[in-house]
Amino acid sequence: MAINPVPDHVPPEMVRDFSLFTSPGMPPTPNGDPHAAVACAHDGPPIFYSPYNTQDGRGTWVITRAADQRKVLQDTETFSSHRSIFSSILGETWPTIPLELDPPAHGAFRSLLSPLLSPKRVTALEPAVRERAIALIDRITASATSCDVMKDFAFPFTVSIFLRFLGLPDQGLDTFVGWAKDLLHGDDVERPVAARKIVAFIDELATNRRKDPVDDLMTFIVQAQIEGRRLTDGEIRGIGVLVFVAGLDTVAAAIGFDLAYLARNLKDQELLRSEPDRILLATEELLRAYPPIQLIRVATKDIDFEGAPIRKGDYVSCATMIANRDPEEFESPNTVDLAREHNRHAAFGYGPHRCLGSHLARREIVIGLEEWLARIPTFRIKEGTAPITCGGHVFGIENLILDWS
Amino acid sequence: MRIIVHNAKCQGHARCWAQAPDIFKLDDDGYILPGDIQVAEGEQLLASQGARSCPERALEVDRTSAARFGPAAMQPRTGEA
Numbered sequence: 001m002a003i004n005p006v007p008d009h010v011p012p013e014m015v016r017d018f019s020l021f022t023s024p025g026m027p028p029t030p031n032g033d034p035h036a037a038v039a040c041a042h043d044g045p046p047i048f049y050s051p052y053n054t055q056d057g058r059g060t061w062v063i064t065r066a067a068d069q070r071k072v073l074q075d076t077e078t079f080s081s082h083r084s085i086f087s088s089i090l091g092e093t094w095p096t097i098p099l100e101l102d103p104p105a106h107g108a109f110r111s112l113l114s115p116l117l118s119p120k121r122v123t124a125l126e127p128a129v130r131e132r133a134i135a136l137i138d139r140i141t142a143s144a145t146s147c148d149v150m151k152d153f154a155f156p157f158t159v160s161i162f163l164r165f166l167g168l169p170d171q172g173l174d175t176f177v178g179w180a181k182d183l184l185h186g187d188d189v190e191r192p193v194a195a196r197k198i199v200a201f202i203d204e205l206a207t208n209r210r211k212d213p214v215d216d217l218m219t220f221i222v223q224a225q226i227e228g229r230r231l232t233d234g235e236i237r238g239i240g241v242l243v244f245v246a247g248l249d250t251v252a253a254a255i256g257f258d259l260a261y262l263a264r265n266l267k268d269q270e271l272l273r274s275e276p277d278r279i280l281l282a283t284e285e286l287l288r289a290y291p292p293i294q295l296i297r298v299a300t301k302d303i304d305f306e307g308a309p310i311r312k313g314d315y316v317s318c319a320t321m322i323a324n325r326d327p328e329e330f331e332s333p334n335t336v337d338l339a340r341e342h343n344r345h346a347a348f349g350y351g352p353h354r355c356l357g358s359h360l361a362r363r364e365i366v367i368g369l370e371e372w373l374a375r376i377p378t379f380r381i382k383e384g385t386a387p388i389t390c391g392g393h394v395f396g397i398e399n400l401i402l403d404w405s
Numbered sequence: 406m407r408i409i410v411h412n413a414k415c416q417g418h419a420r421c422w423a424q425a426p427d428i429f430k431l432d433d434d435g436y437i438l439p440g441d442i443q444v445a446e447g448e449q450l451l452a453s454q455g456a457r458s459c460p461e462r463a464l465e466v467d468r469t470s471a472a473r474f475g476p477a478a479m480q481p482r483t484g485e486a
Contacts, residue, residue: 070462344460351461354417354461
């Protein structure tokens with residue numbers, strides 16, 4: 001892959017050899033800890049330029065402090081979210097919605113979708129989420145004292161909940177997870193193929209729901225009105241693709257990293273097992289320690305930001321995993337403290353684009369951990385196995401063989 | 406004590422509500438209802454925890470005497486200068 005050159009306006013002394021894709025610990029690594037690996041960003045200046053920090057080989061400014069990330073992500077006039085991250089894979093420029101729309105266009109779509117994923121709405125979904133978790137874990141314990149948590153629990157659990165939300169049958173689960181894997185972790189050949197399949201699939205689903213409406217998200221979208229009009233085919237596609245991609249990988253990765261932590265830290269595992277009330281607060285700390293996402297914005301004008309000469313068109317990276325290890329924001333940031341209070345972590349971003357699915361994601365993680373700990377005795381990473389972790393566009397854990405024999 | 410609500414900064418994280426649902430009220434979309442919040446004596450710890458969990462810094466704890474006694478206490482009483 002071609003790596004884009006460092007622009008002339010970037011002072012050479014501000015360039016740092018750092019990348020969420022290629023730095024040590026970022027390519028697939030057995031027993032890796034990619035979050036700890038990028039925390040080293042705090043050993044250097046608060047802002048620097050990384051020559052290769054996106055999936056397509058572009059450089060970004062890297063904002064390491066949580067306070068500065070907050071400033072960037074709250075200032076949508078200076079830092080646009082319109083990046084066409086998905087459509088650019090196809091050589092196109094349409095936005096995913098509402099993520100890649102800026103205010104004020106963003107507001108109407110956000111208001112349309114917010115009630116569907118509000119805390120109240122998510123509370124109503126809770127029994128179905130819990131039932132799904134229990135069914136999956138019971139199936140595992142019926143025949144084994146060991147399993148691959150990613151394959152047997154984390155992915156089927158999170159993906160099936162979100163497929164139901166989107167209005168898709170569980171039978172498609174393996175296919176969809178395969179597309180997401182190719183899209184987020186695949187090479188230059190696999191990614192466009194996966195992207196095309198996803199677009200075709202969303203377009204077809206929209207057509208079907210127009211003909212035969214049911215009670216699901218896609219039906220809601222094709223019937224919805226914004227400012228007195230129906231949504232265009234492009235807008236429907238933009239929403240469908242975002243919901244599809246956002247729900248496929250992130251929560252499963254979070255659950256994987258969380259259970260890997262508990263498998264390696266038996267005192268904390270025992271604490272949550274004996275006092276399940278602590279899981280709610282502990283989940284916030286695990287979200288702080290193991291968030292999966294890097295957020296990128298595009299400068300809309302020239303600005304000197306905390307000493308960095310950011311020019312119009314520059315990419316600005318707000319990696320949640322870096323903000324969450326900022327020593328100015330969190331005491332002992334590299335220590336996981338399950339009782340940490342006032343945990344204002346950045347796992348779901350800051351500003352108007354705060355993750356729309358955050359409330360559902362939180363409930364899935366809390367319920368997943370509650371039911372796992374209630375049903376599986378003390379578990380460890382199976383001897384002779386090593387979970388493979390990776391950095392990149394979405395931090396992930398590919399396999400996690402737990403053993404409780 | 407009073408919680409000053411910077412509504413424009415609220416992005417619907419709902420962390421305040423998760424800590425103290427009786428103190429911090431949300432609208433149907435999950436964003437905080439407008440208006441500052443007067444906190445009763447026994448709820449100060451919970452309110453402050455809720456305010457301090459806001460990732461956007463949209464909630465500010467005001468412990469000045471005016472906040473402690475509320476706006477009514479600042480009105481001169483009948484007969485006072």
